[in-house]
Amino acid sequence: MPDVTMNVNDMFANPREVYGAELARMGDVYDDIVVLTADVMTSNKLGEFKRAHPRRFFNVGVAEANLMGIAAGLAVDGKTPFVSTFAAFASMRAHEQVRTDIAYPNLPVKIIATMSGLSGGIAGPTHQGMEDLGTLRMMPNMTVIAPGDPLQLKHFVRIAYALPGPVYMRLGRGNDPVIHDETLAVEVGKAITVREGDDIAIIACGTIVSEAIQAGQMLAERGIGARVIDMHTIKPLDRETIIRAADETGVIVTAEDHSIYGGLGSSVAEVIAEHGLSCPVIRLGIPDVFGLVGQPEELFHYYGFDADGICATAVTRLAHRARRKPVSVTRGEK
């Protein structure tokens, strides 16, 4: 068990700023890094890289499909492109270029998507990237990461650079709480158990990890031991941690700023089903609707995947289970 920070502390950081600064530093060391964006340089905090490495910075204008195609061409010739745009456009407007030009030839293009899920707030459904985890994980060769901690992002950016193939990484809203010790080692495909507990497991990714941690604290105050897992990598998925959580707690709640279809919750449910485990998986996220307009916190609350919503779901579910006791959690045939 890694030594991790257990509490949400008072530090906040903007993941886009962390990413922009780290990329500029990496650009000093690795001259194969090129950075591309589609007219969101300012929003995505790429100015520092541009100032330091102007020849290796390309703003292709409002043309996301072209953005991915050009990145593919640069990668064919030995460059490592970091490509930044909003999640909705990276995953949908340019979906086919990402799939066919990047994932199919297995090129080392690193897509860093901002404004994921409902984090765009009042920008509304046109800017809600709520399908990206699902559609990107369907692509062979693609690694899909949703870091839960803005400072940890630094490690993930370096890991993404070192991986030989394509990576899709989604960042959340502007000001996210720091939840992990910055020195904590991270590994792609290896979840972080932030809190131990055997009554229920909460598996979250991205921005919602901090909400899950708060929910874990709220449940503890009610005498419920919630295991909180930061599932920062959606693909490859840490199946072992999921199976152990199912075996040892018997109830899993997933929470993500993403459609409940196709993303983290679906991924977890697939593992449970494939292993024949008798363990309910309750998926919290954006239901089958286009999101309302509002501040991210309001939207997370409205759709029930903020700390309050996660906590309420856990309590309800456990009460339901208590009524049906005893429930034996057994492995299936597989």
Add this chain to the structure above:
Amino acid sequence: MTASVVTADEATREALKDKALEMRKRLLRLAHEAGSLHIGGDLSMTDIMTVIFEHLLQVDPQRPDWPDRDRFVLSKGHGAGALYISMANRGFFDVEEIYSTYGVFQTRFGMHPCRNHLPGVETSTGSLGHGLSIAVGLALAARLDGRSNRVVTVVGDGELNEGTIWEGVMAAAHYRLGNLVAFIDRNGMSMDGRLDEIMQVDPIDLKFAAFGWQVIDTDGNDIDALVDSVESLPPNTSEAPTVVVCHTTKGKGVSFMENEPAWHAGSIDRETLGACLAEVEAERQRERKESACRT
């Protein structure tokens, strides 16, 4: 290295015409042996591909990853047959491997080219509207690395219906990629029929010029005209990309295939193959005689 293309003398031009004939014959044989092939578009771009692969591109089949090689991207990826045969003619692999394995389970030769399986194919194409953007990336990489190689792409005219093509056209001019050359196979047709009925793309030359490209307009089924065109390409250090608008005939050389939408893709039986081979051979014979009369 590279920059200007070596001038072809009369004998070289005649040899290129023979190469084009050979490619037509090989494509027809493939359409017979392999089943479905995009034979219409393959035949329209045969002369273009011959001049590109035999007269323009500096590549080394022994070293497909030679850093200074010219890069070629087949944006109209359904012309894979013409690409495979061009590469075989250039020595990348034995042409017999294409005949014996095209479309066969686990082949390196599918209906669209794949870089994962076939060294020398710069990137996988087939979905239209992608190749030009990739070529822009390759041309940018050459500029970044200080390499003087060219990046050459062949784009279909139906493919110009794709909006992403124009994103790439805009970017190539913006980044002053004079090392990028796009050949448009303007056969006037897409899968369903005539472009002027389905979705008009003319005037191609004025559109590219308006975006800041240098434009060469040529007969894309005339080897001499194509040779003249590539020999007049500006040096790759120039600051504007070049488009060579090649006016071609879909199914060129086989009378029943020419301008016939049904021959966008297809296969032919042995008897038809014989007739097709005789027709393309006869046309080349007529051309040889004409050439002999001129000299």
